[in-house]
Structures are given as C-alpha cells and as structure tokens.
Amino acid sequence: MQKRLPLVWLAVPLLLAACSSAPKIVKIPGSEVIHLAGKLEATRFKLSNGLRVIVVEDHSSPTFAYQTWFDVGSKDETPGYTGLAHLFEHMMFKGTRKYPEGKFDETLERAGAENYNASTSQDYTDYTQELPSDKLDMIAEMEADRMVNLVVDEKSFSTEREVVQNERRFRTENSPDGTLYQELFGLAFQKHPYHWPVIGYEEDLARMSAQDAEAFYKAHYAPNHAVVVVAGDVTPQQVHETLQRHYGSIPAVQAQPKALPSEPSQTSTRRKTLKLATQVDKLLVGYRIPSESHEDSPALSLIQSVLTNGKSARLQRALVETGVANGVFSADIDGSDPTLFIFGANLQKGRKAPEAETILRRELKRLATENVGEAELERARNQLSFQFYAALDNNHSRAAFIGRYEVVVGGAEKALDIFQKTLATGPEALRKTANRYFQDQNRTVVIGAPK
C-alpha cells in the first residue's frame, strides 16, 4: 500500500541472479561483499544495535537511492485493528520535534528527492527516496530521527485516517480488482493474518486512535527490525560512518516473539461469486503454496514463467489466443509465511469465468502429469534471467530488490541461491512441484461477474 503510487503490495516476485560468490571481508568490521550481477556488488554490515545496512556502489551519476525496510506489515496486526500498519506508514510522514508536520516533506522536496514514497505489504513496510549524492548525511539524520522520535497526535491521526479511508474507496470499494483480491485472501486464509487486506476493514479504521498508532510504533519501529539499503554514488565506508553517527545511539527494542496463527490445511475448493460494476467476467484463483524460503520456491518460480511469462507461455496460448480471455497473469507471491500462487484473467466479451477456470485446471493438470520439454524450459529460464537483470537496472530498483529479500528471506545472497536453483530445476522436479500444490483442495476461486 503506497503513500502516493498505485497498489503494489501483491507485487509479482522479483527474480534473482545466477552469479553469487562467497562473501569476502572488506575494511568495515564484520562486513561482507556479495556479488550481485555484472559489475554490481553489495556490501553488508550491521551496527551494534542490530540495524542491518547494505550498500551497492555505482558512481555513474551523482545520485543515490536510500531505502529503509522494516520487518513489519499487516500480518503483525491483530483482529479489530486491521490496516494499522499501513495507516501508521502514513503517520511516519507527520513529524517529529525536530521536523514538525510538513517539515519532513518540505526538506526532502527542497533537496530534490525523487521516488519519495512508502509502501506497506503483508510482510514489510518500506520508505524510499533518491537524492543527490551530497544529501546522504541529511537523509540518514532524518530517517534516524523519525525511527525513534515520531510525534503521533490525535489531530493529524484523524485527518490521515480520512485520507486512508479515501484510499480504501479508491483501491477496494470502487475497484472490481481490489474487491476480488480482498475476497480471495479473505476466503483462502481463515486463521492467518493474510486473511485481511493490507488497507484494513472500514470499521477497524474507524475505531483506531492515535494511541493505537503510537503503541504500534513503539513495538515495531527500531533499528533491530530494520534494513537500510543505500545504492548509488556512495562508498560503504562513507555509509558506515554516516549511519553509525545517526543511528548508533538508538537502542534496540526487545523483539517480541511472533506467534502468528498457522493456517490449517485446506481440505476442499473454496469459491465465491461477486456481482460487480464490471462489463466483463473476472477470474481470480489462488493455490496455497509455502513461504519464499521453502525448498520448492525455485520450482514455483519456474512454473510461473512457463505458465504466463511471455506471449508464448502456456496460459497465454490457452486463454488469450483462443479468444476466451483478454489477458492472464500469474504470481507466486513471495511471502514470509505460506501464501498463494495466484492466477487472474479478464474474460472476453460474452465469455464466462468458469470456462477460463476449466482451462486453467486443465493446464495445471498437464503440468502436474507431463514433463515440460527442454526448449520450453530454456524459454522460461531466459525470461527469468532477463527479469533478474532488469530488476537491477537502476539505483532505486536495486535497493528495492535487496531490501525486499533481506526482510523476506533474510538476505540477498539467499535470494541469489534461490535463483541459481531455479535455473537448475529440471522437468521432473517441476512436474512433482506442480502436482504437490495445484490440487483441488488447495484452491480458492473468486469470480467477479457483471451486475
């Protein structure tokens, strides 16, 4: 859930590189270097209060991206207070004693900040900026300040809640796609917090207070729950010295054990049909899959590529080329906890969602019973390789790539390892993985039909 830009919390998984190498020691105590791809390397170190820092040097322009990723998202909320993580993300722009309301925005905008934004997902919350390279000290000081000194008052909370309620109207109430996503997760998860939408339920937003937001802040915003990624015209030594100066004195907070309820096994297909303000049928299907760190993740990424990456992908041919659907996508959501492999399709005029669902099931059964040929596998791997390099194309996307994998799987090098395994996955493993997860009892179906 972003502060300014369109919803991306259900982002398509980022894909990772083939060429990791063993960490090597550089000057900063305890630091290690991870080779990403091409000429790109990441240097990682940790401050004594637990703040993890990753630096990617690139001096091709006098700019850098600065991103702060917190290991907190909507899954850390409690029933009755859904949407608090996202609403609190909005509050992070409201002010501290040093930067009272409006001053934070003004200072960054005056400095020429680009990609100045924030977003909340089920698993994490991130704050991003790009700045001219002489502003490293400024942004480190400001981010450290709001990590610990935020002032949450009732008046600004109340106004920002109105903004979020309006954002909810935009993304969910008046959006067929947003409504379907809310229903899909609501139906697929009955116990786990992935059940509720990141933006929260209207009645929960209405009941929250500034005190709730402050309690959330104190519990989750601390250096030992965060990762700072700096990519661009900086050096690791410069970043280490600067961040040590601004964050070094912030104490770690006692990490609260996360005892999230595990989701019981699904035993049968769940389905729901909604009448929406749409002129065409919409289909959204989710299959339960494990978390991103599970050993089956590489095969699931490859399956995603075989099914919908590129115009020759299987579901493109089976649904779009046949005139059944207008478009189709799939996403193996990379969750910290077991989540969903999603398929979505907008139907063509006069076609019905159950027809697309039948074709989808047929293709998934084929994947689970027949080995994919070598040429098709090579195609899927090449698509994934391209996506990986494209994800590292600029400072902003590099920082996002690293930050996200640091908080979801515990380190960028683990993500590189996952990708190596993805490229090495053979047809037999792919078939077995498809057979393991694409079963009827794992499936949740939500259909949006015209009123």
Added chain:
Amino acid sequence: MKTRTLSFFILLGLGWTLAAPAADLQFEADDTLPLVYLNIVVRGGAVEDPAGKSGLTNFMGEMLLRGTKVRSKEQLDQELDQMGAHFEEETRGEAVVFRGAVLSHQLERFLPLVNEILTQPAFPESEMKKLKGELISGLLEEQGRDQALAGRHFDEFLFPGHPYGKSVMGKVKDLEGLTSQDVKRQYDSQIRDGRITILASGDSAAIKRLQAWSKTLEQSRPGKEDAPRVAAPKATSGRRLVIVDKPERTQTQILGGEIGFKMDEPDFFDFYVANFVFGGGSFHARLMNEIRTKRGWSYGANASVKFSRQPRSWRFYLFPAAKDTPAALETVLKMVEEWRDRGVTPQELDFAKTSLINGAGFLLNTPRKRIENRIQEITLDLPEGFMKHYADGIARVSLESANASVKAHIHPDQLSILVLGTAKDLKEPLAKAAGVPAEKVQVIDYRKD
C-alpha cells in the same frame, strides 16, 4: 548547498551527449549489466486515425506483432520468448514507439527478427479478428476502472471533434469496422524511414551491430515525408460540467481543465513552476495541502500540463468521497480563481524553484531516462538537448514571469469539468458548486462508447 547540487547535474548533463553513429540511430553505452534496450520511434500516432476509424494506428501497431510473411504469430512469440526478449508497441497521440529489450548475447538473433516484424507484416485476417476481440473486451473492462474511464471521457469533453479528444484505443463501433485494407494503408503511411528514429542503450559491444541493422531498416522502408501536424484545437466557450453517471459510487473522479500550450513556448518554464506551486506533484503544493493534508478529502490531488505538437491540456484531478465531492469541487475552483488572480508568493516560488532545480538531475541520471528525454524531444518537435537545459530554464523564472504565465493560460470561466459519480445524488449540488445552471449540466452514461 543548493548551488553545488545544481552544478553537479548541469556538468553531468553536458557530459552525457548521446553518440550518433548513424543517421537514424542514437546510442548510449552502459556496460553495467548485459542488456540492450532498443526504441524505434515513429512520428505519427493516433491523431492520424481517419474519421470513423478511431484506434486504427494502435491496431496497426499491434498487428505488426501478429505475424510476418515468413512467421505466424505463434512462431514470433516463441522466438522472442526463447531469447528472453521483449518487443512491444505503444501508440501515443503523435507517435508509435516500439520498445525492445534483450540480453546482449541474444542481440544478433534479435535484430533480424525486429526487422522482419517491421518490414514484412502479413496482417492475417484470423489475427485481425482475434485482436478486435481483445481490444473491444479491453474497452469494456476499462468501464470497471473509474480513473481510466474518467480520463478518457474528459479528453473527449475537452476536445470535441478534435483528434486529441479521441482515445488511442478507439471506440468499440470503430474497431468493429476496421478492415485489413485500413491497416495496410496506415502501415504504408506511417512506417517510413523519414518518420523513424532509433534510440538504444546498453552493452557497448552492441553499437556496430545496431549501426548495420539500422541501415537495413532504413533501406527497407524508404520515404522521406515527415508526419503532418494536426490543426490546433479550439477552446470551448464558458464553464461546462458533465457528469459521467455510474451507479453506487462511494467515491467520485473529478477532472477539470482547459486547452493548454506547447512545450516550446517562451513561458513554458514560468508556468511549469507556477503549476508546481498549485498542484504539480509536491506534497507542499496548494492542492495537496488544502485537499489532502488539511481536510483529508482525497488520497491525491494534483494539477498537470499535458503536451503535444499542438496545445494540449492543463488539468486538475482529485478523487474525494461522494459525500465530500461538491465541497471539494467548490474549494478547488475557488483555489484556481485565487491562483490566477493573486499568483504565487515569493516564498512559494523559491521553494518550487529550489525543489525542481535540485531534482532536475533525476531527469538525466540513467541512460534510459536520457533516451526517454530524447524520445520526448523527437515526438514534440523540441530542439535536441531541450531536456538537458531544464534546470537552466527553471532558474530563469521570476515571480513576475510565473504569475504572468498563470494569467495567460488559466481562465476559470472557461473550465471544462467532469465528475464521474452517481448523478442522481450529485447533479444539483455539483451544478451549484461549479456555478453552472443545472439544466446545462450534461449527464452521460458511463457505458457510452
């Protein structure tokens, strides 16, 4: 501090001149990653769609990707995907841009395929039929997305009868009637050497191969004629209000504006800065401050200028709850009047200029952005290097010139206003808020083609 940042960017901008190794090819080396990005820019675009054939240029561009004289669509798709390559078409009002991206070791295999797509199209009838089905379904699907739907209707309302009022995607009725002859004519007219510029970036080893390839393309599609320019749109008279009626909306989409001006006009930077103060993307802009920060009415509120080869539009946009819509519209209209009458303050101007100048480097800080700037220059008739001197243009703006530009371009009594919402709840209060007699408020069904 501010000056130092600016000089960094200006120096860097001057150092990033694009190499021009061939007449129609501009290339910028970037060896960070093993990728090559290719852009084939064709001047022309949807404004050349004939009457009753809206969507034709976009249709033609899409059809190029659906089969050649030697390969079916399926074979083309497979060949591109096998390389892990992308090749897509984007039709704009006054350009068609083909965008390719490929792993650099696949470039040798990729370029002949691009050449085949652009020079040997087959326009098979079976694919014509399939594409119509997809595009028409896409237009129907758009009716569920209020923001896109409101934008399309607003263009039509602001530019009645003018090509700028037509959707690039076309209308359902027009798409249904397109023939393969129409598509061939559009192809013959637009995909010509005289209209094409190739811009690429990436792996420096690609340059020689790209040079040779661009010559082949040039020879395959001879023709020196450039794209004609459409007539300038004429302003409508008086303030107007249209409601795009959609049932059960708890939120509305509000767009208001008027015909704008061209990017190369002398007061472009003056207005750009003044608009930044009013609503141009800053959290400190007046619109964001009054509508979002103070009142919590809308998640977003902004004002922007859209450019074309002829004057296009200035517009404001917000999406408040239905219950707040009349008050929000009334507030914004008062703000527009005040902005025009009193201009911006010295403090606001200083903030806007500082912010824009310090951020100007982000227009230039990656090879792909520099290529995108050049595409803008080519498609908007701007001189080469226009975007590189953006910070200089901002620096020259004075309080007097900024405020004079607002008076020249903003006419509150001439605004065209569109609200997408539920008309039965909103017509009377919106008419009052807009100062338009209720009987003159137009109401159109959201499903109107």
